[in-house]
Amino acid sequence: MENYFVALNNINVNGKTEKKNSLTYLSWAWAWGEVKKLHPDATYTIYENEAGWNYHTDGRTCWVKTGVTVNGVEHIEYLPVMDFKNKSIPLDLVTSFDVNKAIQRSLTKAVARHGLGLYIYAGEDLPEEEKANEPVCICEACQNQISSVKKRDGEIWGVADIVGYSKRRFDRQLCPDCQKKALKEEQSK
Ligand SMILES: [Zn+2]
Numbered sequence: 258m259e260n261y262f263v264a265l266n267n268i269n270v271n272g273k274t275e276k277k278n279s280l281t282y283l284s285w286a287w288a289w290g291e292v293k294k295l296h297p298d299a300t301y302t303i304y305e306n307e308a309g310w311n312y313h314t315d316g317r318t319c320w321v322k323t324g325v326t327v328n329g330v331e332h333i334e335y336l337p338v339m340d341f342k343n344k345s346i347p348l349d350l351v352t353s354f355d356v357n358k359a360i361q362r363s364l365t366k367a368v369a370r371h372g373l374g375l376y377i378y379a380g381e382d383l384p385e386e387e388k389a390n391e392p393v394c395i396c397e398a399c400q401n402q403i404s405s406v407k408k409r410d411g412e413i414w415g416v417a418d419i420v421g422y423s424k425r426r427f428d429r430q431l432c433p434d435c436q437k438k439a440l441k442e443e444q445s446k
Contacts, residue, residue, distance in 0.1 A: 261328045264295060265372030274377060276404075280343065283374040285361040292327060292368060299327045301364055312356045314339060318345040321359045325367035332370035336363035342393055395421050396432035398439075403432045 273287050290298050304322035306313045312321050319338040324331045337345045338359040346355055369375045394403045394416055405415045414433070423431045427439050 262294070262372040265292070265327075265368075266375055268373055270374040270377070270420050276312075277341075280364060282375050283365045283369070283377060284364045285368075288365050288368045288373055289360070290370070291373060292325075296327050299325070301325045301367070302331075303360055303364075304333075311360065312351070314348050317348060318352050319348055319356070319359075321356065321363050323360060323363040323367055325371065326366060327368075327371045332367045334363045334367040335371070336366065392416055392420075394430060396435050398431055398435040401432060403430070413424045 268291055270283055270288075273284050274281050275284065276282075289301070302324040303311050304313075304324065312319045314320075321334055321338065322333065322335050324333040336359050338355050338356070339353050342348050365374070366378065369378050395401070396403050403416050403419055405413050405419070408414050419433060420430050423429060423436055427436065429439075431439060432445055
């Protein structure tokens with residue numbers, strides 16, 4: 258069973274991901290289904306605090322702790338409870354919805370440590386904090402949030418630079434994909 262990681266790592270997760278606020282997530286329900294197919298004895302744990310809450314707090318911010326056990330190995334994952342800008346939500350503003358979302362993401366990340374969809378996290382070029390500090394900008398064409406991209410030379414093209422360039426070049430705030438479309442439209446004129 259030492260190849261269980263490879264087996265999970267080889268599962269194609271394309272089309273099972275969703276992109277939210279510059280972070281890519283794997284669907285937890287789908288990921289867990291795949292794990293259980295190969296490992297019916299796999300289990301997961303949502304760790305409660307001493308009061309029996311499904312999240313933890315230092316009085317200011319909150320986080321969740323989850324663990325996924327596959328093949329007798331448990332991987333534990335801690336994740337802050339974050340808002341749509343990927344910023345920690347203060348304790349007094351946290352809702353059960355926010356906590357549930359954090360739990361699902363945390364579980365999915367714990368599953369990734371067993372191999373399934375690991376590349377999604379390997380592709381996180383920017384540390385979490387840097388991402389959280391990026392401005393939130395919406396593309397005027399597709400209405401999606403603009404996120405930083407990796408250029409062909411491997412450099413990161415940050416959100417502020419993307420927007421600056423787009424406004425100079427197209428007179429509008431466009432995401433890189435819509436910039437490409439705009440260029441094609443220009444050329445076909
Ligand atoms: Zn766009």
